[in-house]
Amino acid sequence: MKRLIRLRVNGEPVETAVPANRTLLELLRDDLGLTGAKEGCGEGDCGACTVLLDGLPVSSCLVLALQAEGREVLTVEGLAQDGQLDLLQQAFVEEGGVQCGFCTPGMLLAAKSLLDAKPNPSEAEIRAAISGNLCRCTGYQKIVESVRRAADLRRAARRGP
Amino acid sequence: MKRDFQVLGGRAPRVDAGDKVTGQALYAADLKRPGMLFGALAHSPVAHARIVGVNADRARSLPGVKAVLLGADVPQVRFGVSPARYDETVLALDRVRYAGDEVAAVAAVDPDTALAAAGLVEVEYEELPAVLDASAALLPGAPQIHDMYPGNICAEVHQEFGDVAQARAQAEVVRRDVFTSKMQSGAFLEPQCALAEFDHAGRLTLWSATQTPHYVQRTLAMVLGLPEHRVRVVMPRVGGGFGPKASASSMEIATCLLARATGKPVKTLFSREQVFLHGRGRHQFRHEMETGIRRDGTLVFLEHRAILDGGAFASFGIATVYYAGSLLAGPYRLPNMKYDGWRVVTNKPACGAQRGHGAVHARALFEQQLDLLAEEIGMDPFELRLKNVMQAGDVTCNELNMSSLGMRECLEAVRSDCGWDEKRRQGRRPGRGIGMACGFFVSGAGYPIYRSRTPHCTVRVRLDENGGGVQVLSGAAEIGQGSDTMLATITAEALGIPLDHVTVRSGDTDLALDLGAYSSRTTLMTGSAAKEAAESVLRQIQEALARATGEPAGDFSFVRGLLHLRGLPHCVEAIRAEFQKERRGYSGLPAEGPLTFREASRFAFLERGLITGAGQYRPPPLGGGFKGAAVGTSPAYGCSAQVAEVEVDLETGQVKVLRITGAHDCGQAVNRTQVEGQMHGSMSMGLGEALTEQVLFDARGRILNPNFSDYKIPTALDAPELRALIVDSHEPNGPFGAKEVGEGGIMPTIPAVLNAIRDATGAVIDELPATPERVLAAIRKLGRHGPAR
Numbered sequence: 001m002k003r004l005i006r007l008r009v010n011g012e013p014v015e016t017a018v019p020a021n022r023t024l025l026e027l028l029r030d031d032l033g034l035t036g037a038k039e040g041c042g043e044g045d046c047g048a049c050t051v052l053l054d055g056l057p058v059s060s061c062l063v064l065a066l067q068a069e070g071r072e073v074l075t076v077e078g079l080a081q082d083g084q085l086d087l088l089q090q091a092f093v094e095e096g097g098v099q100c101g102f103c104t105p106g107m108l109l110a111a112k113s114l115l116d117a118k119p120n121p122s123e124a125e126i127r128a129a130i131s132g133n134l135c136r137c138t139g140y141q142k143i144v145e146s147v148r149r150a151a152d153l154r155r156a157a158r159r160g161p
Numbered sequence: 162m163k164r165d166f167q168v169l170g171g172r173a174p175r176v177d178a179g180d181k182v183t184g185q186a187l188y189a190a191d192l193k194r195p196g197m198l199f200g201a202l203a204h205s206p207v208a209h210a211r212i213v214g215v216n217a218d219r220a221r222s223l224p225g226v227k228a229v230l231l232g233a234d235v236p237q238v239r240f241g242v243s244p245a246r247y248d249e250t251v252l253a254l255d256r257v258r259y260a261g262d263e264v265a266a267v268a269a270v271d272p273d274t275a276l277a278a279a280g281l282v283e284v285e286y287e288e289l290p291a292v293l294d295a296s297a298a299l300l301p302g303a304p305q306i307h308d309m310y311p312g313n314i315c316a317e318v319h320q321e322f323g324d325v326a327q328a329r330a331q332a333e334v335v336r337r338d339v340f341t342s343k344m345q346s347g348a349f350l351e352p353q354c355a356l357a358e359f360d361h362a363g364r365l366t367l368w369s370a371t372q373t374p375h376y377v378q379r380t381l382a383m384v385l386g387l388p389e390h391r392v393r394v395v396m397p398r399v400g401g402g403f404g405p406k407a408s409a410s411s412m413e414i415a416t417c418l419l420a421r422a423t424g425k426p427v428k429t430l431f432s433r434e435q436v437f438l439h440g441r442g443r444h445q446f447r448h449e450m451e452t453g454i455r456r457d458g459t460l461v462f463l464e465h466r467a468i469l470d471g472g473a474f475a476s477f478g479i480a481t482v483y484y485a486g487s488l489l490a491g492p493y494r495l496p497n498m499k500y501d502g503w504r505v506v507t508n509k510p511a512c513g514a515q516r517g518h519g520a521v522h523a524r525a526l527f528e529q530q531l532d533l534l535a536e537e538i539g540m541d542p543f544e545l546r547l548k549n550v551m552q553a554g555d556v557t558c559n560e561l562n563m564s565s566l567g568m569r570e571c572l573e574a575v576r577s578d579c580g581w582d583e584k585r586r587q588g589r590r591p592g593r594g595i596g597m598a599c600g601f602f603v604s605g606a607g608y609p610i611y612r613s614r615t616p617h618c619t620v621r622v623r624l625d626e627n628g629g630g631v632q633v634l635s636g637a638a639e640i641g642q643g644s645d646t647m648l649a650t651i652t653a654e655a656l657g658i659p660l661d662h663v664t665v666r667s668g669d670t671d672l673a674l675d676l677g678a679y680s681s682r683t684t685l686m687t688g689s690a691a692k693e694a695a696e697s698v699l700r701q702i703q704e705a706l707a708r709a710t711g712e713p714a715g716d717f718s719f720v721r722g723l724l725h726l727r728g729l730p731h732c733v734e735a736i737r738a739e740f741q742k743e744r745r746g747y748s749g750l751p752a753e754g755p756l757t758f759r760e761a762s763r764f765a766f767l768e769r770g771l772i773t774g775a776g777q778y779r780p781p782p783l784g785g786g787f788k789g790a791a792v793g794t795s796p797a798y799g800c801s802a803q804v805a806e807v808e809v810d811l812e813t814g815q816v817k818v819l820r821i822t823g824a825h826d827c828g829q830a831v832n833r834t835q836v837e838g839q840m841h842g843s844m845s846m847g848l849g850e851a852l853t854e855q856v857l858f859d860a861r862g863r864i865l866n867p868n869f870s871d872y873k874i875p876t877a878l879d880a881p882e883l884r885a886l887i888v889d890s891h892e893p894n895g896p897f898g899a900k901e902v903g904e905g906g907i908m909p910t911i912p913a914v915l916n917a918i919r920d921a922t923g924a925v926i927d928e929l930p931a932t933p934e935r936v937l938a939a940i941r942k943l944g945r946h947g948p949a950r
Contacts, residue, residue, distance in 0.1 A: 035191035036184020038400070040350045041433040045869035048350055076184040089182040093174045096834035099842065100641025101181030102350040102400030108182060127877040134869060136348055136401050137641050138838055139845030140877040141885075 005069040009034070010078025018065040025049045025060040027068070028075060036076035036105045040134070047133030050106030051075045057110045057132070076105035079112070087153040088112055088146075097146030099137035107133045111147045119155055123148070167721055169654040169897055170889075172834045175646045176665060177398070177639070186398040189354035189370045190430050197356070198227055200416050200429030201275035203265035203282045204438060205257035208293065208508040208862030209304065210286035212255050212264070220267060220281040225274040228422040229282065230266045235418055238384045242376075242408045242513070244611050246315065246475035248307055251384065251414045257286070258306055258473040259508050260863045261438030266415035268427050291508040293862050295447065295470035298505045306473065306506045315471060316479040316504040318486060318789055322558035323497030328462035332453025334537050340450075340526035342929035343855035344470070345443035347515050348874045351400020352436045353410065357417040358426035365420070366393045369413050372402035372638045373677030376610065378670045380409035381417055389670075396668030402640040403846070404514035405441035407679045408476060412439070437856065437867035440510030444481055445470035446522040452530045458540050458548040462497035463489060467523065469504045469512075476513035478504040480606075480792050484519030487793030489527055490557035492568040492601040492800050493549035498558050508862050514679060516846055517602065517907040522929065525851075528598035528912030529925070541585065542597055542916070543576050546802075550599075553890070560785035564797050565900070567826030567890040568599065571802040574824035574886045579804040589920065592811050596916025597804045600908020604828075604892070604901035605682030607783040607794035616777040618675040618687045622652055622694040624702075624772040628740070628763025631656065631698070635667045636675030637687040642903050643835040644683045650831050651688045651896050655695035657719030658758045681901035684831060685797055688896040690776035697774030705765035706732065717761075724756040732756075736764045796894040799901040801825040803844065803909035807917040814937030816852055816918055821910065822884040828892035828900035837885040840906040844883050847910025849874045852930050 002017040009032060016031055028034045028051065037060055040048035044059040051060045052074040079086045085093065088108055098104050107130055114121055114129035121129070126147045127140070135143060180186040217229045232254035239247040253264050265282040269275035292298040292306060298313040306313055329335070355369040365387065371377050374394040382389045399406070412429055419427040431439065451464040467485045471478040486500030517524075535545040550568040551557070575597070576582070584595050609615060621634040633652050639645045649663040656662075666672055675687055700714070706724075707714035709732050716727040724733075733756045740760045741750055751757045765772055784794035803823040809816050821844045830836045853873040857865040866872045891898035915926050924939035 029191075034184070035187065038188070038351070039190065040352065040400075041869050043433065043868055043870065045433075046350060076182070080183055085179070085182065092182050093178040096172075096175075096838050098175060098178045098181045099643070099838055100350065100401040101177070101186050101398060102188065102641075104181050105184055131876045131878045134350060134874060134876065136350055136403070136846065136874060137842045139841035139848075139875070139883050140880045141841045141883040142834075142838055144877065 003066065005066060007068045007071055007073060009073045010075060020066060022065040023061055024063040024065050024068050027065040028060060034075050034077050038102050038105060040102065047106045047110065048103050050109050050133060052109050052113055055113060055116065057113045074109065076108055079108060087157060088115065088150040091150035091153060092146045095146040095149050096142040097138065103133055103135040107135065107143060111150065115151055115154060120151055166654055167657060168650055168660050170830050170833065173650070173660050173832060175643055175835065176649050177645055188351055188398045188400055189356060189368055192356050192368055192397060194356065194358055194426035197426040197428055198268040198270060198423055199272040199275045200419050200427045201267045201279040202263050202412060202415060203279040205253065205262040205264055206260060207257065207286050207288055208260045208291035209289040210257050211289060212253060212257065212284060213287050214285040216283040217265065219283065220278040223274065223278045223281060225270040226267060226278045227270065227425070228268040228419055229278065230415065230418055230422065232264065236384055236386065240380050240384055240409060241475050242477050242610055243475060243479045246479060248309060249411065249474050251411050251418065259510055261510055262473070263411045263415065266419055268419040268423050291862050293507055293509060293858060295468050295505040295507060298507050306508060310506055313506050314503055315475050315506050316482050318482055318500060318502040320486060320787065320789065321499040325462050325464050325497045325499040328497035329453055332461040333456045334534055335451060335453040336530050336533055337451040338526060338530055338927065340448045340522070340927050342446045342522045344445045344512060345515065345850055345854045346437060346856055346872055347403040347405040347442045348872065349401030349403055352431040352433055353406065353412060353439065354428065354430040355413045355416045356426060356428040357420040359420055364391050364393065365417055366395060367413060367417055368395045368397055370399050370406060371396060372399065372406040372640045373408060373679065374638060374668055374670050375636060375674060375676055377409040377413060381414060384414050385417060394670045396638055399640040402678060403516045404518065404679065407514055407677060408441065410439060433869065434867040437864050438510055440472060441476055441513035443515040444512040446485065448523055448526045450526055450530060452527065452534065454534050456538050458538060458545045460493050460495050460549045463495055464499045465489065467502040469502065470507050471504050472507055472509040472511040474511035476511045478512065481514065481519035483789050483792035485523045487559055488520035488602065489523055490559045490561060491563065491798065492551050492566060492599055493546065494551055494555065496558055509858065516843065517904045520602065521907060521911065524600050524908045525911040525915065528909065529915055532596065532916045543572060543581065546572055546599055559793065560790065561793055561798065564894050565828060565890045565892040566798060566800055567888040568800045570888045571800060571824040571826055572599065574888055575802045575804050575822050578884065578886055579822040581804060592809050592921055594809065594917040594919065594921025595804060595806045596913050596920050597802065598909035598912035598916060599800065599802045600905060601798050601800035602901060602905035602908060603680055603793065603795035604685045604797035604799055604895065605795050606680035607780050607796070608791045609676055616674065616779040617682070618690050619673045619775070619777045620687060620690040620694045621673060622691065622698050622774040624698055624762050624766060626766050626771065628766065629662060629759030631658065631663045633663060633665045633691055634672040635665065635687055635691065636670060636673040637667045637683050638675065638678035639667055640678050642678060642839060643832065644678065644687065646835060647684050647688055647831050648691050651691045652695045654897060655692050656699050658722045662722065662758065681799065681903040681905065684899050684901060685895045686778045688899060690778040692896040693776030694774035698772055701769060701772045702762055702765040705768040706761060709768065719758050722758045724761050736760055797828070797892045797900040799825065799827055799905040801906050801909055803913045805913040805917040807914065807921055809918055809921040809936065811922065811940060814933035814940065816931060816936060818848055818881045818914060820882045820884065821913070823906060824886040824888050825902055825906050826888040826890050827902040828890055828895050829898035830887050830889060831899050833887060836887050836902050839902040840885040841883045843904065843906030844910050845875050845880050847907045848880065848914065850930060851911040851914040853932065855930050
């Protein structure tokens with residue numbers, strides 16, 4: 001049996017009918033065509049499916065679509081505004097924080113949640129914030145550097161020219 | 162040799178980075194086709210059994226199920242990696258050989274139905290005694306897993322170079338050690354996924370998360386009985402491979418057979434558990450080495466015996482068992498080397514190639530032995546290596562030619578960067594340790610997997626008819642390592658144009674031939690082919706300009722996309738005027754200054770018609786005449802040195818790696834950011850293999866930890882600071898002097914960590930991974946017997 005739910009995804013209202021066992025990841029990928037969130041394990045271990053639910057990172061493979069009712073979901077597709085990469089995306093591109101790219105969407109959202117709460121995080125705080133997101137390609141070195149660079153870019157942008 | 166490059170050797174962003182940070186990059190699981198069905202496989206729950214009966218009635222009658230294939234429904238054509246060891250079939254017919262062997266394939270309207278149907282296939286098994294480790298497999302009377310492997314030996318190697326018996330008599334210090342490891346997983350983040358579709362002319366397209374589209378194409382053609390040109394294999398973006406995605410799988414073939422049976426596109430996606438069941442990661446090794454030196458540190462001989470537990474099928478195993486021996490012949494001068502290796506089959510998931518292939522655990526023991534030998538003669542570990550390192554131009558005892566080799570420079574770079582001499586001078590502090598090691602690796606396998614004189618790759622560079630754009634068409638496999646960016650960079654450099662003029666299309670058997678992403682081959686081989694193709698395009702533009710102006714063709718070149726000429730640019734005005742006339746209403750056209758590449762290449766098209774350049778690469782004949790000489794040969798070798806600094810809790814055995822400093826000679830770096838990224842990734846994978854990663858089995862051969870919660874790869878909190886130092890050299894056989902960085906960087910990591918643990922504790926770790934239990938046991942053993950050092 002399906003239930004009608006309403007939520008906001010990347011700022012847009014969404015109304016859709018979902019069965020009770022549908023995960024948020026399935027809703028995003030299969031129903032809404034937002035394939036940026038990846039499934040690396042389906043068990044909440046790898047973090048590739050990380051999206052923000054009301055600003056906080058969740059493994060969307062472990063969240064039921066029904067639990068997102070009335071809430072705000074942000075996926076990687078919602079990061080760039082008006083065709084412009086946001087500063088986190090820009091930093092990942094420039095600093096080499098991307099290799100195969102499979103962990104990247106989840107990594108970006110985990111990092112965004114950190115930077116929104118803590119504009120100037122320490123390296124330990126960055127590592128802790130992305131510790132639920134596995135990456136096999138980079139050894140995390142350039143990802144940590146990308147997040148730090150994004151923090152610098154954001155603070156510079158806030159100060160203005 | 163230092164050269165000025167325009168784009169090469171810089172830090173440009175990857176060409177695919179923008180798509181990957183926005184979610185626009187599509188991976189196999191993201192693809193959809195109209196009317197698509199979903200595939201699922203049924204796996205054997207038992208390690209070794211005869212199939213007595215199969216009943217698919219319940220599965221077939223489940224609503225939504227469109228096809229159920231059993232062993233009897235599919236071609237029983239054997240396939241695998243090495244043609245001499247084709248030992249796999251798509252679905253088991255009468256026998257299963259490991260817990261995970263595929264017994265049925267199902268297509269249904271949605272993934273849940275497909276999975277449910279796979280679970281409804283009833284198979285009656287008559288269990289056979291299973292062989293779960295290599296030593297049991299080798300015992301007389303052990304159950305035989307394949308008729309084609311008597312004694313369960315899938316491949317064996319016996320080689321001797323120099324005279325080990327005589328050398329042993331000359332050695333002054335000799336050590337014998339045994340080292341064992343556990344099976345490991347590639348643990349790429351993207352599970353395998355395949356989508357197959359036949360068009361109405363009966364031509365098959367398979368989109369697959371593979372790293373070897375060419376080998377998959379050949380296997381599909383062979384098993385499905387189609388000519389190769391009726392089979393197209395396409396890689397979408399691929400989320401890491403590291404080796405285990407380097408061969409065709411039953412899942413890929415079954416997906417194609419389901420598409421054929423239903424007349425619909427079919428997509429099959431592995432769960433993480435299936436990634437573990439399919440395996441093809443690192444073999445389980447047992448190495449025994451006897452190594453002798455003189456008191457002055459000169460390396461005299463190595464006698465090496467290795468037993469590889471390879472699981473149920475050969476996969477890459479023949480190459481693995483050769484690599485495990487042959488790649489110890491460098492980067493030190495080693496005149497006498499004897500190697501005996503056996504690659505054994507057992508009732509476990511098949512092992513294959515994983516980053517560094519067969520050489521990684523052999524290197525881990527050998528580099529520990531060098532440290533122990535250095536200590537016995539009172540020599541610094543760096544000095545012992547420096548005393549023996551090879552240099553460019555040296556040839557190993559097994560005829561591997563070091564056409565470039567910055568081994569000494571790597572050693573010097575890490576030694577100074579990490580402050581080795583000061584840290585060693587401070588003396589030992591219990592619980593704190595520092596260790597080092599070296600390694601080297603091929604820059605592309607010298608021969609294809611199947612016997613052939615085929616070029617290893619072809620590349621076309623095509624000039625956009627409108628001018629300005631350059632398209633690189635290649636079959637190279639971009640799996641995250643950055644080969645698309647490498648191809649764009651080399652093409653741009655050869656033409657003298659900015660990177661943004663170049664578009665790369667790759668990973669598609671319709672575009673070009675390429676053996677794929679393995680053996681760290683793409684930069685040297687496909688890069689060489691791209692350079693050749695781009696140079697041909699440049700020549701054609703030069704000739705068009707020369708004919709129009711009467712100037713010699715060689716006087717024309719491009720620098721950052723602008724025409725650079727010796728002498729006067731007579732032709733510029735006429736060419737520019739024509740270009741502008743064709744573009745009435747356009748804005749932003751070049752109006753003054755030197756002719757742009759856009760204008761010049763449009764002019765060249767108008768003069769000559771379609772301009773494409775062709776390039777290909779085939780290595781020169783390599784290696785000696787002895788049996789197995791082909792494995793380990795390469796047009797070039799990359800090398801690296803690393804230092805690991807660790808903290809060991811002497812009460813619990815817990816190891817924390819504080820920092821790894823690595824230097825790698827990659828020839829001329831194509832993109833420094835990407836080179837560092839490959840080095841970081843190697844170090845991180847090596848760290849996981851050193852400390853935490855092991856596939857565990859229960860007593861019946863079933864995997865206990867087929868998930869990321871119990872199979873532990875490093876997280877951001879486990880990974881230490883990774884420092885990557887690039888040692889540039891010039892490789893004469895590589896494009897613009899470039900060679901590998903993809904795999905060589907993993908060689909030193911495990912022994913550097915183990916040597917650091919020994920420095921911290923005095924204990925020798927003789928089994929991977931160095932879990933707290935093993936480290937603690939090694940420390941306790943010291944208490945009873947005194948330090949090993």
